[in-house]
Amino acid sequence: MPEPTSDVAPGKTRCGFIAVIGAPNVGKSTLVNALVGSKVTIVSPKVQTTRTLVRGITIVGASQLIFVDTPGIFAPRRRLERAMVTTAWSGAQDADLAVLVVDAKRGLDEETAAIVDKLREVRQPRTLVLNKVDLVAKPALLALAQAANDRVAFTDTFMISAMSGNGVPDLAERLAAQVPEGPWLYPEDQMSDAPMRSLAAEITREKLFLKLHQELPYRSTVETDSWTEQPDGSVRIEQTIFVERESQRKIVLGKGGHTIKSIGSDARLELAGLLEQKVHLFLFVKVRENWSDDPERYREMGLEFPKG
């Protein structure tokens, strides 16, 4: 936890952690990006792309809002999935406010209803956000808001489109009024405390999935091994893509290294835009068998290693 940084007298400012929770693919990352106004987490049309806890930070009036973008909460089967779900829920419990995002088009399906029910255990003020309202007619939205509130009482209900930004400022204002009084914990210009290395790894992982979504399991990971600022103002970044089998390594490399080159070039372009500097990106592919049973990997991703 960083030292308080604001020089405004305590009591005048507010600051709090806000857990953004919800089923996979409901638009949590899109919402955090809309609230923070800068790309801090990965958005892609595939489910379960967010693994690490990435915080976006924004200032609304006198309030500093720190968003904890949890990995999707879903019915876990594998050990890694159990770790993701446990971490997501403990994130919600540690935060000052909990925001539940529901895909209004999907409605209260079994998975969402289970999450709503589990929210009863969260003591903090709960805000319901019906997202993707651009896809749903108003009467259905009102019925959905009612059905959710019948299961557990929400402090507030918002209907928004994270994609278009519709309703997002109202939500931000309300959250700003609800976080506790206290000094700001982060410098004003710090939009995200996600270390650049892990952000860079997430970008490469996104490109990897976008290119190979059919062939590759979700369980491959990317790590940034080195990050070196060069005298000419450019940066040299080395990353390793870990897969579980030799056959997957071949897929990632592609014929004549074609696939990995294309992934690298997409990731490099995005990184260069984000960093506003020239990027030299070097990608390696390694087989690491059974990495999903290795506690060390969990620690690196900020996850708890589940027993059993």
Ligand SMILES: Nc1nc2c(ncn2[C@@H]2O[C@H](COP(=O)(O)OP(=O)(O)OP(=O)(O)O)[C@@H](O)[C@H]2O)c(=O)[nH]1
């Ligand atoms: N039509 C519409 N689509 C949206 C809206 N918000 C998000 N989406 C889309 O929904 C998909 C999932 O969005 P994400 O932000 O990645 O969802 P997430 O909940 O963070 O997903 P995980 O990280 O997998 O848990 C993406 O294709 C978004 O473009 C919205 O307001 N309207």
